[in-house]
Amino acid sequence: MEKTDKISIATGRNQWFILAIIICTIIPVAIDATILHVAIPTLTLSLGASGNEVLWIIDVYPLIMAGLLLPMGVLGDKIGHKKLLLFGITIFGLASFLAGVSSTPTFLILSRGFLALGGAMIMPVTLAIISQTFTDDVKRGTALGIWAAIGTAGAAVGPVIGGIIVENYWWGAVFLINIPLILIVIPLIWIGIPKGISNPNKLWVLKDAALVLIGVILFVYSIKTVFKEGHPLWISIVIGIVGFIFLRLFFKKQKISSSPMIDMELLQDRRILLGMLLCFVPMSVIVGFEFLLAQELQFVHKLSPINAGLFMLPFVASSAIAGPITGAIMQRIGFRNVIITVLSLSSLSFFMLSRLNFSSLTGSLLFWLITLGFSLGMVLVAATTAIMSAAPLDKAGMAGSMESISYELGTGLGITFFGIILSQIFIKKFVISEELLIELPKQVNNSIGDAMIVANEIGGEKAEIIKKAAMTAFQDAHNIVLILAGSVLAILTLILVFILPKEKK
Template sequence: MKLEKTSEESINVKNEWLILAIIIVALIPVTIDATILHVAIPTLTLSLGASGNEVLWIIDIYPLIMAGLLLPMGILGDKIGHKKVLLFGLTIFGIASFLAGFSSAPIYLILSRALLALGGSMIMPVTLAIISQTFANEAKRGTALGIWAAVGTAGAAVGPVLGGIIVEHYWWGAVFLINLPLILIVIPLIWIGVPKGISSPDKPWVLIDAALVLVGVILFVYGVKTIFKEDHPLWISIVIGIVGFIFLRLFFKKQKISSSPMIDMELLQDRRILLGMLLCFVPMAVIVGFEFLLAQELQFVHKRSPIDAGLFMLPFVASSAVAGPLTGSILSKIGFKNLIITVLSLSSLSFFMLSQLDFSSFTASLLFWSIVLGFSLGVVLIAGTTAIMSAAPLDKAGMAGSMESISYELGTGLGITFFGIILSQIFIKKFVVSDELLKELPKQVNNSIGDAMIVANELGGEKGEIIKKAAMTAFKDAHDVVLVLAGTVLAILAIILVFILPKEKNN
């Protein structure tokens, strides 16, 4: 296989920290975009008249497409050069941000978010690859990768607060437009300051495999999302879900016989890596699902402003970010099994306690259990990453890292899906108005609190107020049940791991 190494690569040694700074600036819009939209959801729901299902797709489409494209875009970077792919990715991300900011209907925002995911999937893997190629010294490389990870976590933590500030003073579309100045600044910096590095032009690029996994994931999730909708034929949801499953099955079959697989099947046969992927997937699903629920309750039910909602969520997301640097030292002292069982139990207990609290005001109890929940889930995430990377051979560390990122993105997308479905089903059952009024209302009025608020605003007057009160009561009841279910899932996972994780020797 032919390797091309440019003369520019000697610049790496002289300007490696400058190159890292440029890469970090390129990464910031992608990391913030993962969570900045959560606080803006109630506002854009009313502005665009988005249904509950459309809201789920607006949020989900980004991580789901990212999950399907991370591996092929990483391989494309190896083939044509990481700098080139990074520039393409930033350009696409900038165009998509502009289109998303001025979307006039839910479908346009969903398509713009899909385009954002395409750009993001090109940016994320190649920034890691550029760092790996830039820092020849192993210790410096470790520090650089740690900074990269810290910025990613901090960006996700800052997202809800930043989103609240922007929506409060401007409009929901501005949460996307803030990407543009950073992108316009960083593209020339990359063009001038980042070397071309190493590329492998003969490396195969498996576009068909990428299409299989991408289409499979989206069809499967669509089937799951619509299976409970009253106005959607059940058989269509089942057929689409089965077709998506078949696509995913074909993808994994092709990986087993492919001479250049996107996923090394030997890695997937390692129980430690599978466990690590599970420990990345479950907490991420719970984190984003909880943020999705919280953002709606704080604004729709408790009438908090977007910025207040963002600040309300800050202890949760910030404690999750702080968990990273502390996990290593805790892990070395009490061992992997003890750590995982402890923090999963704490996160489960936190959900049970939060389900008993009133979110109308920020009390000491809410602060305490929000911090405990965020910190414990953050520790699980980092421990999952540690399990994956420590189990993977050194020559497969890059692929293992991509599998870790996929677990995060799938957790983000499917967490919103399952929280949204459960929330919607309970909301439908708890939404109570008189039969006479219900006959006058559109069918979708009880699908979600967003749908109910749209109908209430259009109707206005006494009937509108009745709908709003019924929706608020239903959502608070649904919120309690969802938090108990989330706590139960984490408790069951902790109990299972007690029996399947091997005993560790005392130091």
């Protein structure tokens, strides 16, 4: 039976005050998604992290979040979104401290996993609180647009803040800046957020939650390692099969359960499935592109961390600007026309960017970066609105989880795929003499980060040869990866042209 408190459904000015608190809550989570990108080169050299460790430092956060989001969204529907939000923001603050004082790659990876636990509690319940607070469709659309815009804006300023911090302090401070805001937000949540709609009778089984978490991590780990040089292919395949079995067991149990953790009707709603796809694919290319760009600007073009962050700002800022206006545009021309138009623009942007030099921010480069960010930002907001508008209020936490899972899987797999493709092309394009290659550590040609670490260790003329070869290889890989990203978006656009029904005026 559902329970609410006296102010579970807020009205008037209370609604916007609640939204303001929610926005303050998601800012550190949003910033944390990108703030580390600019710090990667400095972190790599400071901790002596290998290319694979760097990928895990970045990936462990979205991948564990993806595994925990669904169980946490359902748990919020059961115990109350306010209570889970307080737990989540507290854990996020503690994990930020642990990540900031990490002294080894392994400790940082574990700390980032702990951050993911807090983030998984925060993201779905913030969407659920918005859906339950704003019962009017127009206001809810505006609120969701602001939520998405602020989330993207947090990601936009992340690289700039990260650049300023790394240049003036040390890389660990990129995590510690979360703590002051979290200390302010906790009492605001306590006094300003109502308990909302909850259902204590909703079933939440720890064993089922573990099936999802283990299944997602194993399945994605197999994808990460299947192309890794020196890693046995059969191990990757076996791990992937085991992960798939765990996920299959979870969904099989849900179908026969009298009180399932996940409502299968939501998964059968075409609007929700389409929204999840349109969250996953664009998010994959956004974070993959940022991962590539941050390394090229600093390793190849020798930009400082803060200048690299400023260079990336037009791309991520334009995606944030797209949020609040997406709803109004959809009202005028329809969901189908918006999605097809902006996906086409984003695909074209990648093709044009693959032809440009990133050594300086020229007018044409600025134009296509802004176009790419704006078009992808509109796709993400339209997808979020489609998912949350299709879900009943008492299942808002579950729907928020499904939306967030798409985001986080896109984030984790985007970096994984971009990292794998970059690595494979980099290995083939990295050319130095056989005599020198025999003298160097085996990992020298795994990634540009590994090459720079080796070069810094040996020094002298040989170091300059390694750095020059690495820069050339990375730029060649950059062009190919951007063409592949544009091709993926073009294929998705073409599919949607045929499967999306035309909308009536």
